[in-house]
Amino acid sequence: MVMPVQTDGSSPAEPLLHADALVKSYGVTRALDGASLRVRAGEVVALTGPSGSGKSTLMHCLSGIIPPDEGQVSFAGRNLADLSDQERSALRRQSFGFVFQFGQLVPELTCLENVALPLRLDGVRRAKAARRAAELLARLEVADVADKRPGQASGGQGQRVAIARAMIGDPQVIFADEPTGALDTRNGERVMHLLIGAAKERGAAVVLVTHEPRIARYADREAVVRDGRVREARTGRYEMGAVR
Amino acid sequence: MRDLLLGVRLSIAAGRPGWLRLAMIAAGVGLGVAMLLLVASVPTASGNREQRRSDRGLTHITDKGGLLVRTIESRFHDQAVRGRMVRADGPGAPVPPGLPRLPAPGEMFVSPALAELLAGPGGDVLGARWSARVAGSIAPPGLAGPREVYVYVGSGDLAGGENTVRISSFGGRPAGTVRVEFLLLAVVGAVVMLMPVLIFLITAVRFGSSARERQLAAIRLVGADGRMTHRIAAGDSLVGAVLGLGLGALMFLAVRPLAGELLPADFVPFTSDLSPAPASAALIAVFVPVAAVAVTLAALRQVVIEPLGVVRQAGGKRRRLWWRLMPPAIGAALFVPLLGGDRAGASFGQVAIGVALLLIGVVVLLPWLVPAVVRRLGGSGVAWQLAVRRLQLDSDTAVRAVSGIAVSVAGIIAFQSILNASVTANLAAQPPGGRFAAVVFSDSADTNGWAEALGGVEGVREVGRTAYGRLRIEGPEQSQAGVRVGDCDVLRQAAALPSCADGDIFAVRMPGSGESPLSPGTAVQLYDFAGDKALSRPTVPANITTVTRYSNIKLGGWEYLATPKAVGMEASLRGLNQDGLLVSVDAGDPDAIERVRNVTTRLAPAATVEVFGDRRVADQFVGAAQAAQAGAVLLLLFIGASLLVSSVEQLRERRRLLAMLTAFGTPRRVLSMSLLYQSAIPAVLGLALAVSVGSGLSAALLAATNGPIEFDEAAIAGLTATAIAVVLAVTAAGLPLLFRFTRVQELRTE
Numbered sequence: 001m002v003m004p005v006q007t008d009g010s011s012p013a014e015p016l017l018h019a020d021a022l023v024k025s026y027g028v029t030r031a032l033d034g035a036s037l038r039v040r041a042g043e044v045v046a047l048t049g050p051s052g053s054g055k056s057t058l059m060h061c062l063s064g065i066i067p068p069d070e071g072q073v074s075f076a077g078r079n080l081a082d083l084s085d086q087e088r089s090a091l092r093r094q095s096f097g098f099v100f101q102f103g104q105l106v107p108e109l110t111c112l113e114n115v116a117l118p119l120r121l122d123g124v125r126r127a128k129a130a131r132r133a134a135e136l137l138a139r140l141e142v143a144d145v146a147d148k149r150p151g152q153a154s155g156g157q158g159q160r161v162a163i164a165r166a167m168i169g170d171p172q173v174i175f176a177d178e179p180t181g182a183l184d185t186r187n188g189e190r191v192m193h194l195l196i197g198a199a200k201e202r203g204a205a206v207v208l209v210t211h212e213p214r215i216a217r218y219a220d221r222e223a224v225v226r227d228g229r230v231r232e233a234r235t236g237r238y239e240m241g242a243v244r
Numbered sequence: 245m246r247d248l249l250l251g252v253r254l255s256i257a258a259g260r261p262g263w264l265r266l267a268m269i270a271a272g273v274g275l276g277v278a279m280l281l282l283v284a285s286v287p288t289a290s291g292n293r294e295q296r297r298s299d300r301g302l303t304h305i306t307d308k309g310g311l312l313v314r315t316i317e318s319r320f321h322d323q324a325v326r327g328r329m330v331r332a333d334g335p336g337a338p339v340p341p342g343l344p345r346l347p348a349p350g351e352m353f354v355s356p357a358l359a360e361l362l363a364g365p366g367g368d369v370l371g372a373r374w375s376a377r378v379a380g381s382i383a384p385p386g387l388a389g390p391r392e393v394y395v396y397v398g399s400g401d402l403a404g405g406e407n408t409v410r411i412s413s414f415g416g417r418p419a420g421t422v423r424v425e426f427l428l429l430a431v432v433g434a435v436v437m438l439m440p441v442l443i444f445l446i447t448a449v450r451f452g453s454s455a456r457e458r459q460l461a462a463i464r465l466v467g468a469d470g471r472m473t474h475r476i477a478a479g480d481s482l483v484g485a486v487l488g489l490g491l492g493a494l495m496f497l498a499v500r501p502l503a504g505e506l507l508p509a510d511f512v513p514f515t516s517d518l519s520p521a522p523a524s525a526a527l528i529a530v531f532v533p534v535a536a537v538a539v540t541l542a543a544l545r546q547v548v549i550e551p552l553g554v555v556r557q558a559g560g561k562r563r564r565l566w567w568r569l570m571p572p573a574i575g576a577a578l579f580v581p582l583l584g585g586d587r588a589g590a591s592f593g594q595v596a597i598g599v600a601l602l603l604i605g606v607v608v609l610l611p612w613l614v615p616a617v618v619r620r621l622g623g624s625g626v627a628w629q630l631a632v633r634r635l636q637l638d639s640d641t642a643v644r645a646v647s648g649i650a651v652s653v654a655g656i657i658a659f660q661s662i663l664n665a666s667v668t669a670n671l672a673a674q675p676p677g678g679r680f681a682a683v684v685f686s687d688s689a690d691t692n693g694w695a696e697a698l699g700g701v702e703g704v705r706e707v708g709r710t711a712y713g714r715l716r717i718e719g720p721e722q723s724q725a726g727v728r729v730g731d732c733d734v735l736r737q738a739a740a741l742p743s744c745a746d747g748d749i750f751a752v753r754m755p756g757s758g759e760s761p762l763s764p765g766t767a768v769q770l771y772d773f774a775g776d777k778a779l780s781r782p783t784v785p786a787n788i789t790t791v792t793r794y795s796n797i798k799l800g801g802w803e804y805l806a807t808p809k810a811v812g813m814e815a816s817l818r819g820l821n822q823d824g825l826l827v828s829v830d831a832g833d834p835d836a837i838e839r840v841r842n843v844t845t846r847l848a849p850a851a852t853v854e855v856f857g858d859r860r861v862a863d864q865f866v867g868a869a870q871a872a873q874a875g876a877v878l879l880l881l882f883i884g885a886s887l888l889v890s891s892v893e894q895l896r897e898r899r900r901l902l903a904m905l906t907a908f909g910t911p912r913r914v915l916s917m918s919l920l921y922q923s924a925i926p927a928v929l930g931l932a933l934a935v936s937v938g939s940g941l942s943a944a945l946l947a948a949t950n951g952p953i954e955f956d957e958a959a960i961a962g963l964t965a966t967a968i969a970v971v972l973a974v975t976a977a978g979l980p981l982l983f984r985f986t987r988v989q990e991l992r993t994e
Contacts, residue, residue: 065907086911089906089909089910089911090909092908092909093908093909093910096908096909097908098907098908100904104900104901104904106630106633106905107637107901108630108633108634108636108637109629109633113629113633117626117910118909120626120629121909121910121911121914165908166908
């Protein structure tokens with residue numbers, strides 16, 4: 001069982017998530033070549049870089065989805081490599097949240113059921129999970145699609161539902177892989193505003209993969225990934241309410 | 245046409261994944277085509293068999309000259325031995341088909357199967373039956389099938405008279421009757437076989453359809469319009485169908501020699517006879533590609549192919565029930581005249597159409613039943629919820645595969661029930677083996693000296709006598725009934741007697757008979773069989789016991805079974821027509837009955853030997869039931885393969901979603917259980933419908949054959965268990981792929 005981390009008492013300098021000299025290859029292609037990154041509690045970090053630079057692979061390693069070939073990832077002081085597959089799954093369910101480019105909502109479930117799914121997987125009763133999901137959908141201004149299937153919602157609404165699903169377990173880190181990639185500018189801005197706002201509200205860190213500088217500006221810190229290595233670029237200037 | 249050809253080109257030049265998809269489609273279609281060709285060959289094989297039998301028919305009767313022929317109907321252990329004894333009466337005598345010449349007296353021509361029997365254990369006993377040496381073998385034109393045991397025996401003293409015909413040439417259609425049970429089994433069998441094959445064909449043609457749809461989307465991107473993409477898809481599916489046709493023809497040629505071997509020996513066809521009629525072959529050659537194109541185009545109506553991707557249209561489709569109820573309702577209505585055993589009110593065609601409509605009812609009702617039930621299913625666990633919601637959104641794929649299982653199970657339940665009833669009825673009609681092993685019926689020959697001749701046969705321990713006479717009430721109406729006379733053990737071979745002692749008499753009433761012509765308590769006169777000579781004057785007891793006769797002994801109305809003392813006769817039965825002798829044999833001598841047959845053939849070639857406790861016919865039905873069970877398992881495996889194809893297709897289509905679900909921590913167990921529920925829910929509903937329709941169909945068919953309505957619960961349970969095992973196996977077979985797709989690498993887009 002993964003122990004939740006007390007963010008209140010942790011030092012701002014102490015990383016919640018720490019990747020150290022990660023190496024990962026797919027066949028002959030080296031996706032990560034000694035990448036290191038530290039993410040503090042409540043911090044928004046944008047991973048940017050050209051296509052194929054290793055951004056998504058770094059995010060997958062950080063979230064424990066795939067193990068690195070070399071190096072290590074630790075979350076709240078625990079090496080993810082020491083966890084069993086079951087423990088890593090529980091960690092992803094209870095401490096992490098995910099938002100992908102196309103939402104990847106389960107098409108046969110309603111939007112409300114999609115949001116409630118992580119809680120249901122954790123054994124929370126259906127009614128309680130549904131109540132919590134409805135609150136989040138309302139908070140993200142998509143209560144009207146609660147009983148619709150994802151196919152009946154617009155792209156922007158679908159992404160907000162996906163954000164609600166990522167938030168429902170009160171995660172400590174949200175991993176967002178090109179969350180606005182399939183949206184127009186206005187909807188993209190709106191989704192980012194809601195994502196960052198909701199994360200900040202809950203003190204959750206966000207690891208944001210994007211190749212759009214406009215989206216990267218929402219981050220506190222930008223880490224540029226190039227040739228499988230991380231180069232810190234700049235600190236962000238995003239202020240809540242600046243973009244509406 | 246250009247688009248069609250483009251589709252063909254794309255299909256052929258699609259690289260390794262495309263080739264794999266094409267190979268899978270061709271293999272699936274090929275399997276289906278091979279099955280269709282086999283089914284289409286059955287009428288030809290049956291027609292050729294009848295033609296061969298007709299070619300040796302004895303219908304061209306003449307007054308003088310020609311060939312004298314006496315039919316041989318014998319047995320050797322469990323094997324029927326048939327043939328003719330022949331003698332040329334003049335130079336123009338016809339030669340039977342398959343023989344190079346007529347057998348001379350003391351010669352015989354034998355079929356290859358009879359030659360094998362003669363060379364096998366006890367063959368010398370069989371060889372002694374006709375006192376002739378083997379001069380050659382009968383060629384295929386003279387045989388109904390390669391396993392037929394047939395003989396032409398040359399005779400020097402065969403004379404015209406009873407049981408002998410004089411013919412000028414061979415040929416003419418023999419009068420043959422087919423048992424109604426066999427015809428019903430054939431109809432049920434054909435529907436049961438064809439439905440899953442068609443469903444499998446549809447599934448096979450759709451294999452890899454999502455890859456094809458993505459390919460079509462890419463073609464849309466470079467400027468193809470909707471109609472063009474449909475024509476391109478049609479061309480693509482044609483390639484798989486045509487390849488499948490070729491492969492199916494090759495598979496058919498490869499399995500043809502083996503397929504006939506699955507039939508009972510009497511029905512094994514010559515391999516060359518097992519060929520579809522040219523019209524049937526042409527129909528299959530046209531039907532398969534046309535069906536492939538039709539299925540592809542119908543499937544494309546469920547999706548919108550846009551330049552940037554494929555959008556699936558699903559959900560919200562309410563299915564109407566009223567027209568789906570029509571086929572089973574009409575089918576059931578066609579059986580109504582048969583209920584109560586009134587078979588005269590219904591034709592065979594009516595029954596066949598009724599059977600087909602009831603089975604088709606399963607196929608058309610299931611697509612309504614599954615969504616109607618899953619719409620009402622509540623959720624409990626996440627796996628159940630995912631499966632139920634998936635089925636609510638789209639149950640067509642699962643229903644298509646499960647309807648194959650359902651129709652097969654329904655048909656096989658009906659098939660098994662008829663077989664089971666036939667076995668029971670046949671065993672009930674057989675006298676049990678007891679003190680006597682067999683009865684020799686003289687067939688009107690003078691039996692004087694037979695008891696001594698049979699008593700001297702090696703292995704025979706005792707010869708019992710039975711005789712036949714008439715009981716008549718003297719008076720103006722002269723009411724009369726037949727009476728079989730013999731000791732208690734002899735009478736027990738005619739009917740099951742509650743108790744018996746010398747002096748007892750029993751009444752036997754056949755179904756449909758009216759009041760007994762001989763009132764109990766009245767004095768009657770015993771006459772010989774011809775009714776000329778009065779022998780004694782017994783009395784029919786007032787409290788006479790009525791018993792049921794074993795039904796394979798023909799008689800109509802009322803009959804009496806009497807011990808000699810009951811009708812005032814001596815044990816020798818002198819004065820009565822002694823038409824049968826019962827023999828008891830040494831149980832350790834398997835050839836004793838064969839030697840009795842040899843002696844009987846010499847005493848009177850037309851006389852018959854009937855063995856008691858003969859399970860031969862029942863065993864044929866049991867054999868057929870076992871073959872049906874084996875066939876059912878094969879059929880279910882076949883259907884399991886199509887379920888697996890559907891399951892794999894669905895997993896491929898959802899690979900990214902599965903990876904995402906795993907990414908946010910969904911345990912594989914939940915996904916595996918969801919996969920199982922997705923197959924199991926439609927399968928359980930399909931089986932419930934199948935068992936209901938199958939049992940109803942059995943009841944109706946048994947009513948049609950006047951049989952008692954009993955269900956073969958063991959067969960139903962076995963079949964249901966096998967179907968459930970197939971669903972579990974399909975789920976298990978899909979798990980490796982599921983686990984592969986839940987690897988998060990599937991999330992990678994680069």
